[in-house]
Amino acid sequence: MSDFVNQFWNWYVILLVLVSIIACGVLLWTQSVTTPGKGDTTGHVWDENLEEYNNPLPKWWMWLFYITVIFSLVYCVLYPTLGSYQGVLGWSSDGQWAKEKAKADEQTKPLYDKYMKMDLKALAADKEGVETGKRLYLTYCMQCHGADARGSKGFPNLADNDWQWGGEPETIVETISNGRMGVMPPHAQLGAETIKDLANYVRSLSGLPADSVRVTKGQEAFNSVGCSGCHGPDAKGMHAVGAPNLTDKIWLYGSSEGTIIETITKGRTNQMPAWKEFLGEEKVHVLAAYVLSLGSGAGSQ
Numbered sequence: 466m467s468d469f470v471n472q473f474w475n476w477y478v479i480l481l482v483l484v485s486i487i488a489c490g491v492l493l494w495t496q497s498v499t500t501p502g503k504g505d506t507t508g509h510v511w512d513e514n515l516e517e518y519n520n521p522l523p524k525w526w527m528w529l530f531y532i533t534v535i536f537s538l539v540y541c542v543l544y545p546t547l548g549s550y551q552g553v554l555g556w557s558s559d560g561q562w563a564k565e566k567a568k569a570d571e572q573t574k575p576l577y578d579k580y581m582k583m584d585l586k587a588l589a590a591d592k593e594g595v596e597t598g599k600r601l602y603l604t605y606c607m608q609c610h611g612a613d614a615r616g617s618k619g620f621p622n623l624a625d626n627d628w629q630w631g632g633e634p635e636t637i638v639e640t641i642s643n644g645r646m647g648v649m650p651p652h653a654q655l656g657a658e659t660i661k662d663l664a665n666y667v668r669s670l671s672g673l674p675a676d677s678v679r680v681t682k683g684q685e686a687f688n689s690v691g692c693s694g695c696h697g698p699d700a701k702g703m704h705a706v707g708a709p710n711l712t713d714k715i716w717l718y719g720s721s722e723g724t725i726i727e728t729i730t731k732g733r734t735n736q737m738p739a740w741k742e743f744l745g746e747e748k749v750h751v752l753a754a755y756v757l758s759l760g761s762g763a764g765s766q
């Protein structure tokens with residue numbers, strides 16, 4: 466299908482291509498009609514007596530050029546070269562891609578069929594299955610979660626046993642298939658003092674140094690302003706909304722007072738893309754098994 470908005474551009478491209486090719490042919494022809502050996506010089510003289518002759522190119526060379534011109538014209542007929550003309554061979558880049566993909570899918574199908582029949586936990590313990598998962602991981606997931614799956618600021622570590630959304634096999638499949646959107650709402654309205662109290666309380670939960678007066682005030686605020694609604698009254702997090710456990714030493718954004726104040730004040734929004742449509746159920750299955758194998762320590766290095 467052509468993307469031209471109207472016929473003008475279609476003809477513009479067709480004419481531009483044809484006129485250029487034909488102009489090359491005409492140029493060649495005008496260059497080859499001068500008779501060789503007449504002894505015309507260009508008039509340039511160097512080093513007193515070195516003169517430049519104005520002879521045409523050798524015949525065999527000219528023919529090479531003619532052949533390229535003829536080749537271009539034949540190519541224009543066979544392939545989609547002229548505007549929205551499809552070419553007699555019916556070739557298209559989409560078509561070639563689809564054919565190659567279908568061939569590759571056919572080759573890997575028996576393997577994925579076998580994996581699909583395996584339960585996720587069994588697949589996570591299968592050496593070959595984990596290797597396949599790792600290859601997929603390194604292609605599609607590494608940019609964000611890191612080559613060793615240990616994540617970085619804002620991108621969760623997948624190799625530990627701490628889960629924002631849950632580490633059950635079905636939950637991991639759900640996360641990879643449909644993606645996740647973690648939303649920590651901004652709380653600037655609480656005021657700088659209360660936010661500082663909350664930050665001290667959050668730090669105290671992980672055993673980090675904190676101001677004890679602020680910790681007491683922060684604990685009260687934590688329950689009264691709604692933090693516990695998402696992170697739980699014990700601050701151990703809630704998988705249903707992706708709220709992280711605040712009592713462990715694992716941080717998505719950072720544990721310094723400044724970073725925690727920023728998290729509470731401005732909020733954080735974070736998205737894990739959905740993969741089911743792009744990769745298909747089979748690949749998601751194998752990737753989930755790979756992620757599971759990391760958590761169990763089997764696949765981590």
Ligand code: HEC
Nearest residue numbers: 605606609621628629630631645646647707735736737752
């Ligand atoms: C564009 C960056 C990006 C890519 C690519 C990406 N992820 Fe994620 N992923 C994230 C972010 C961000 C989160 C955290 C979402 C949140 O905060 O709720 C996440 C969360 C997850 C979680 C949930 C972790 C938990 O603790 O519950 C899993 C599992 C996961 N990703 C697996 C994968 C897999 C497998 C792939 C490759 C198919 C992948 N991710 C590719 C950004 C990415």
Ligand code: HEC
Nearest residue numbers: 647648649652663691692695707708716717718719733735
């Ligand atoms: C609507 C649910 C919700 C509420 C209410 C909420 N949070 Fe969060 N919080 C989250 C989510 C979800 C995340 C993870 C954000 C992400 O995925 O990037 C988070 C992240 C955090 C983090 C970052 C943890 C890390 O590992 O870096 C801190 C700290 C935090 N919240 C503290 C609080 C405090 C204090 C309050 C109360 C003022 C609060 N949260 C209220 C849902 C909530």
